[in-house]
Amino acid sequence: MFSKVALIFSCLFLWTSSAWAQQDTMPRTKTLKDVRVRHKETTTKIDSKSIQQVALISGKELLKAACCNLSESFETTPSIDVSFTDAVSGYKQIQLLGLASANTLITRENIPDNRGLAAITGLSLTPGTWISSMQLSKGTGSVVNGFESLAGQLNVEWKKPFDNNRFYFNAYQNSQGRSEVNAIWAKKVTNKISTNLLAHYKNQWAKMDQNKDGFTDQPLGDQWVLSNRWIIFLQRDWEVQVGAKFSKIDNWGGQLNYEKGEDQSNRLHWGYLSNLQRADYWMKIGKVFAATPWKSIGIQMSYVQHDEKNSFGLTAYSANQRSNYVNFIYQTKFKTTDQVVRMGMSWQQDKINETFYQTFQRNEKVLGVFSEATLVFSNAWSLVAGMRLDHHTNYGFFTTPRLHVRYAPNPSNTFRFSLGKALRTASLLSEQKAYMASNRSWILHNDAQTSINPYGLSPEVAWNTGFNWNKKLEWDYRPAALSIECYKSIFTQQVVVDIEQYNEVHLYNLQGQSSATALQVQLDYELAHHLDLRLAYKYYDVRIDYQSGTKQKPFIPSNRMFVNVAYQTRNKIKLDATWNWVGSKRVPIAYQSAAYLSPAFAQVAFQISKEYQKKYEWYLGVENALNYMQTSAIILPQSPFDPGFDAALIWGPLMGRSVYAGFRLQIK
Amino acid sequence: MDLNKLYLHDMKLLPLLFVFLLSAVYVPAFQSDIKQDTIGVRGNCSMCKERIEEACYVPGVKKATWNARNQTLVVIYKPSKVSLQKIVAQIAIAGHDSDSLKASDASYKKLPDCCTYRSKSCPK
Numbered sequence: 001m002f003s004k005v006a007l008i009f010s011c012l013f014l015w016t017s018s019a020w021a022q023q024d025t026m027p028r029t030k031t032l033k034d035v036r037v038r039h040k041e042t043t044t045k046i047d048s049k050s051i052q053q054v055a056l057i058s059g060k061e062l063l064k065a066a067c068c069n070l071s072e073s074f075e076t077t078p079s080i081d082v083s084f085t086d087a088v089s090g091y092k093q094i095q096l097l098g099l100a101s102a103n104t105l106i107t108r109e110n111i112p113d114n115r116g117l118a119a120i121t122g123l124s125l126t127p128g129t130w131i132s133s134m135q136l137s138k139g140t141g142s143v144v145n146g147f148e149s150l151a152g153q154l155n156v157e158w159k160k161p162f163d164n165n166r167f168y169f170n171a172y173q174n175s176q177g178r179s180e181v182n183a184i185w186a187k188k189v190t191n192k193i194s195t196n197l198l199a200h201y202k203n204q205w206a207k208m209d210q211n212k213d214g215f216t217d218q219p220l221g222d223q224w225v226l227s228n229r230w231i232i233f234l235q236r237d238w239e240v241q242v243g244a245k246f247s248k249i250d251n252w253g254g255q256l257n258y259e260k261g262e263d264q265s266n267r268l269h270w271g272y273l274s275n276l277q278r279a280d281y282w283m284k285i286g287k288v289f290a291a292t293p294w295k296s297i298g299i300q301m302s303y304v305q306h307d308e309k310n311s312f313g314l315t316a317y318s319a320n321q322r323s324n325y326v327n328f329i330y331q332t333k334f335k336t337t338d339q340v341v342r343m344g345m346s347w348q349q350d351k352i353n354e355t356f357y358q359t360f361q362r363n364e365k366v367l368g369v370f371s372e373a374t375l376v377f378s379n380a381w382s383l384v385a386g387m388r389l390d391h392h393t394n395y396g397f398f399t400t401p402r403l404h405v406r407y408a409p410n411p412s413n414t415f416r417f418s419l420g421k422a423l424r425t426a427s428l429l430s431e432q433k434a435y436m437a438s439n440r441s442w443i444l445h446n447d448a449q450t451s452i453n454p455y456g457l458s459p460e461v462a463w464n465t466g467f468n469w470n471k472k473l474e475w476d477y478r479p480a481a482l483s484i485e486c487y488k489s490i491f492t493q494q495v496v497v498d499i500e501q502y503n504e505v506h507l508y509n510l511q512g513q514s515s516a517t518a519l520q521v522q523l524d525y526e527l528a529h530h531l532d533l534r535l536a537y538k539y540y541d542v543r544i545d546y547q548s549g550t551k552q553k554p555f556i557p558s559n560r561m562f563v564n565v566a567y568q569t570r571n572k573i574k575l576d577a578t579w580n581w582v583g584s585k586r587v588p589i590a591y592q593s594a595a596y597l598s599p600a601f602a603q604v605a606f607q608i609s610k611e612y613q614k615k616y617e618w619y620l621g622v623e624n625a626l627n628y629m630q631t632s633a634i635i636l637p638q639s640p641f642d643p644g645f646d647a648a649l650i651w652g653p654l655m656g657r658s659v660y661a662g663f664r665l666q667i668k
Numbered sequence: 669m670d671l672n673k674l675y676l677h678d679m680k681l682l683p684l685l686f687v688f689l690l691s692a693v694y695v696p697a698f699q700s701d702i703k704q705d706t707i708g709v710r711g712n713c714s715m716c717k718e719r720i721e722e723a724c725y726v727p728g729v730k731k732a733t734w735n736a737r738n739q740t741l742v743v744i745y746k747p748s749k750v751s752l753q754k755i756v757a758q759i760a761i762a763g764h765d766s767d768s769l770k771a772s773d774a775s776y777k778k779l780p781d782c783c784t785y786r787s788k789s790c791p792k
Contacts, residue, residue: 477730477744529725 043566044077044524046414046470046483051374051384051406052141053416053468053485055079057134063619064566064576064607068172068180068202070106070131070156071123075605075623076578078522078536078562079136083555084654085120086434087633087647088253088272088312090204090218093120096151097138097464097487097518098540098556102424102431105141105149108156109241110300111282112146116350117306117321117430121276125225125247127200129170129182129664132159139466139487140402140420143370143386144329144342147400150422150462150489161186161196161231167667174623174660176218177206192233200225209256210656211629213637215647217655219253219272220260241284249276254313255640264314270640272437276308294337300327312436313640319354319430338376345369346390352454356429357442362454364425365393372402382406394453398423398461412472419465425454426495428507435497435505438635438646445508458509461493480525489516500548502589503643512545516553530569536562552586555651557600559583576607585651590635591644598651601628617664627657701748702730708767709734709741709759712785716764719783723762724755741766 043061047054057077065075071092074080081095094101102119105112114122134156141153159168168184179202186196203222210217229243251274252260258269286298306321329344346368354360368390376382388400402420409415435442446456453459466487473480491514498506522536538560542553552558561581568574584597607621630652636645711720717734720741724732728749734741743755756769763775765786776786 529729 046481048408048411048414048470048472051382051416052137052404052418053139053466053470055136057136059132062128062131062134063609064564064574065578065605065621068178069124069128070126073128073131073134075580076534076564076576077136078534078538078560078564079138079520081557081560084650085648086437086650087213087215087217087654088219088437089274089434090251090253091120091124091434094123095556096136096154097489098516098542098553099151099489100431102427103149103151103422103489105145105153106156107145107153108280108282109158109284110145110155111284111302111327112148112325113156113280115148115304116323116352116427117308117319118278119427119431120433121249121308121430122278124223124249125245125278126156127180127182127198127225129168130158130184130198130200130227131156132163133157138468138485139404139418140422140464142384143372143388143400143402144327144344146346146348147366147368147388147390147398148422148424150424150460150464151487158198158229159184159186159196161194161229162188164668165666167665169665170662172660172662174658176208176210176655176658177204178218179203179205193230194232195228195230198225198227204251207256208655211631211633211654213632213634214256215270215634215637216253216256219251219274221249221251221253221274223247223249223251236287237290238285238287240286241282243280243282245278245280247276247278247280249274251275255637264311267314267641270313270645272310272312274308274310276306278307279305294331294333294340296329296331298329298331300329301325310433310436313439313645315356315436315439317354317356317429317433317436319352321353322349322351324349334373340374341371342374343369343371350425352427354429356436360429360455362425363393364454367391370400380408392459395423395459414470416468416470417466419463421461421463423459423461425459426457428455428457428495428497432497432505432507434648434650435499438648439641439643440499440503440505440646443504443506445506455495455507457495457507458493460491460495462489462491464489475525478526478528480523482524483520483522485518485520485522487516487518491515494544496544496546498546498548499554499588499648500546500551502591502646506547508547510545511547512550514544515542517541527565530567532564532566534562534564534566536560538562554588555585557583557585559600572611574607574609574611576605576609578603578605580604582652587649587651590646590649593635598630601652602626603628603653615666615668617666618662619664620661621659623658623660624653624655625657629653629656701746702744703747704742704744705752706740706742707752707756708739710739710765710785711736712783712788715780716783716785719762720759720764723758723764726750726754726758729755 043058045056047056061076062073071082071094074082082092085091085093096104106114134154136154138152141149166186170182172180181201183199184196188194201224204218204220208217225247227245232240252272254271255269258271262269262271264271282302284300287296289295302325304323309318325348327346329342331342333340348366351363368388370388372384372386374384384404386402391397400421405417407415444455468485471482491510494510494514496508496510519539525533527533540556540558542556543550544553560583563579566576579602581602583600587596587598589595604625605623606625607619609617609619611617633650633654634647636642709720717736720734721732724743728746730744732743756766759766760769760771761775763771763779765771
């Protein structure tokens, strides 16, 4: 059914686009008399004008790494940590400010994406080649986008149908048996109507066991994602965008001699099966008043349908989600354009049913109003102050205040401060799915059946405050940028995931304190012409009051260092090297193994690429060049049906050295 | 080991990093062998700007900034490593005329249409 819908959709696209192409009687586009000011663009930069700390990650930055999907796009971005969730599913999770990815609001062109069940899996459903750029803001985000973003917001801009690339193609192969193909077709049907069709296919076909634990490192199977969107410019400056995205993942793994679909009840081979289907539909309607460009109205709508079925050995987990979202935004000014206010109303409904030993059902409806003022007092001082009032079916009314202040005493120094509150429902089971790859007993301390709250637990409520300083320098006539950032998140309510006993996962409301402190120092410098250096150091202190006492959150390194060197030769050969050092992490107790500190390790990656005529590009690279792996990552791998079995105590890389090659083609 | 007070043991690497950062600040700061020249270079657009500046970066050149409006290039370089004539020659090879050297017709003809500054100017 699902694939049929997608097929019909794509056929429809091809038909309509060819039909419209024939009747293209619109006048030919005139060459616009524009002056393009082109600086030497850095691939990642902090916008010094924006009031929030926003790092613009360009598409060029994404090209520096193997970059297959969103979860793998941050190899050259030190702000975001990426790690494997467990040793069987192959999923990677991201962390910002020491907090799991669900605390970061991920938006697709400002529409919330990856919420609920897709907190981890959703990252692999945005192919890297579809991305044109990303904006990463740390600390609580704008109230316009909701009340959830505690650690930050990552907005992903897709390649636009109206930019000048008609066709884009990319093929990728690595030595670990992973193949990928991506293609994007764009068509300007008329001057005002454009569309693009985006396709992604990934296949993991080789059984690899590089860390020699008897389990496949990456599950086998395939994944495809298909999307089509239309952008239509109407009369009187109205703009409409409609889009749909269909995703399907079919994965299986586990013990090396497990075969797909093998019966688990005879306890012969431990297997992992995962089947996911998701459809996203969205629509955006907006208008910027031409005569009064500070005035605009916009409405964003989306509908999500997500179904998944998983089995981890004898443990089964299935879930489905239906979500709809409407956000209406009106922007105007107070007196001058230096005083802009945005206000609006939002509606969000998440209907989630999960089956994991028992059924968990929830139907969260949140209606909210918000208002946000942007005040620019002078070149030096500006602020954004926002407030939301929401009503949640289970939690009642709650407010979400947020504040961002920017102070730039001179063009080379910018100081920023942010403070804000965030609330969200932890999608416990899908976020902690990694622990299903173990034989732990799950103990929910509250009764999910009698309490009205999801899982019978409280929502997560936290405050985040941050301070950062960006300094632009010039050393030896070449630009340098130094940034120092410090953020602290304090949870007033939290769902604690306690794995401090080796065969149990306890889930309970926080009693006591929980906080995450993050410090980052980053230096970007052009060592020589076309030779860029990026150095970063990060410090995390994430501590939670468990029932057994205050402890560091497991698997969070307190120190991380990062060095990236990028060089471009005169004949446009690009070389890129990354050294990523991860300090030791706390690993909780396991079967016949006391709690310990994992060893620090380094990962090194190289890439070389060459572009021809701005049309073709090939690239060749090595990931994890030092071939560092967490050996014996799985506890009791030889007897996976015993209570002590655990494949979720992951602190290091599970896959060894990987060599990859790829090709990109771009036709204007 | 008390796991609640862990993690400080590898903090000793931190000072090392700062030493590294500081060395980047101070090492290049002592240089006397630097010269700055301003010369007229003809061109049209942002593509020209990129081409002209890119041509200048031969070993010894620290910084090259071309201004389309003034048709001038400011170049900062080490005279001990590179001469102004050499930089100007590079600009000519890239197809751009300067005060002291005209680009050969062969080089000029390689320029894209928008950049043909001898016959037309780009819309400002």
